[in-house]
Amino acid sequence: MKYSKQKDEILKLMRSGRLDHPSAAEVFVAMKEILPDIGIATVYRNLNALSDMGFLKRLSFAGEADRYDFNLADHHHAICLGCGRVFDFDMKLDNSVEKKLAEKSGFSVVSVKYSVSGYCKKCACCK
Amino acid sequence: MKYSKQKDEILKLMRSGRLDHPSAAEVFVAMKEILPDIGIATVYRNLNALSDMGFLKRLSFAGEADRYDFNLADHHHAICLGCGRVFDFDMKLDNSVEKKLAEKSGFSVVSVKYSVSGYCKKCACCK
DNA sequence: TTGAAAAATGAGAATGATTATCTTAATTGT
DNA sequence: ACAATTAAGATAATCATTCTCATTTTTCAA
Numbered sequence: 001m002k003y004s005k006q007k008d009e010i011l012k013l014m015r016s017g018r019l020d021h022p023s024a025a026e027v028f029v030a031m032k033e034i035l036p037d038i039g040i041a042t043v044y045r046n047l048n049a050l051s052d053m054g055f056l057k058r059l060s061f062a063g064e065a066d067r068y069d070f071n072l073a074d075h076h077h078a079i080c081l082g083c084g085r086v087f088d089f090d091m092k093l094d095n096s097v098e099k100k101l102a103e104k105s106g107f108s109v110v111s112v113k114y115s116v117s118g119y120c121k122k123c124a125c126c127k
Numbered sequence: 128m129k130y131s132k133q134k135d136e137i138l139k140l141m142r143s144g145r146l147d148h149p150s151a152a153e154v155f156v157a158m159k160e161i162l163p164d165i166g167i168a169t170v171y172r173n174l175n176a177l178s179d180m181g182f183l184k185r186l187s188f189a190g191e192a193d194r195y196d197f198n199l200a201d202h203h204h205a206i207c208l209g210c211g212r213v214f215d216f217d218m219k220l221d222n223s224v225e226k227k228l229a230e231k232s233g234f235s236v237v238s239v240k241y242s243v244s245g246y247c248k249k250c251a252c253c254k
Numbered sequence: 255t256t257g258a259a260a261a262a263t264g265a266g267a268a269t270g271a272t273t274a275t276c277t278t279a280a281t282t283g284t
Numbered sequence: 285a286c287a288a289t290t291a292a293g294a295t296a297a298t299c300a301t302t303c304t305c306a307t308t309t310t311t312c313a314a
Binding site: 004005022023025040041044045048064065066 | 270271272273274280282
């Protein structure tokens with residue numbers, strides 16, 4: 001057990017893939033079944049710590065609670081405006097942008113975010 | 128005066144370019160000089176209404192207050208992790224992505240967001 | 255012009271996500 | 285085993301934003 005029981009179990013849960021791009025609140029309810037005494041602050045703390053350590057990615061979408069993703073592979077997200085589900089998608093981004101930015105304005109890029117919002121198949125049909 | 132005095136003045140202020148990608152709070156303080164009795168709720172209400180009407184764009188960045196942009200031209204944003212300033216940049220996105228998404232998963236794209244975070248010239252040097 | 259209906263305002267309460275604080279419990283190294 | 289460190293759990297605090305509601309402003313038909 002490298003870290004605390006709580007941090008370990010949270011990471012294990014995240015890596016299990018049982019939850020689909022969960023928010024901290026969703027992780028909290030799932031963790032309650034594993035460690036019934038866990039507190040919400042511990043969940044936030046550890047999700048953020050694990051993200052800082054590079055084991056998770058923290059995702060933000062406008063007007064919604066942040067999500068956490070165990071998938072570290074380079075990919076992007078599409079969020080459904082109907083049901084709120086997040087879908088992964090792959091696409092190679094033209095990274096000449098960073099270079100141009102650096103050249104033109106001296107801006108040094110730390111991270112790039114590409115995301116899409118719309119309606120998933122299920123939500124699009126009945127809209 | 129097409130709309131209410133407040134909405135008109137907010138739009139005029141935004142279009143003046145005096146404020147740089149301001150948050151609602153920043154618009155509020157600037158508006159106080161124009162209409163001293165204006166309330167913060169009115170500012171939020173009208174910024175959002177104007178965005179819904181397509182006269183402004185509402186921008187979201189992780190962990191920060193939303194910003195509003197009068198520039199409707201197709202462009203993207205780079206946010207400085209140091210000073211919080213938002214910089215515009217242009218880039219043509221490969222819109223074949225939407226098509227692929229639609230084909231593969233039946234996801235219908237409403238909007239695409241591409242944004243970059245990092246350090247601006249000023250903040251990069253003293254980091 | 256009047257006056258009722260509709261729309262928008264301003265003040266402040268409410269909400270929701272997230273972080274901060276603080277006391278206690280667990281872990282570590284000696 | 286014990287002092288020092290680290291993390292936990294509970295809860296208060298924060299911050300942006302939205303909601304509510306009483307009041308004011310606007311609209312528009314009679």
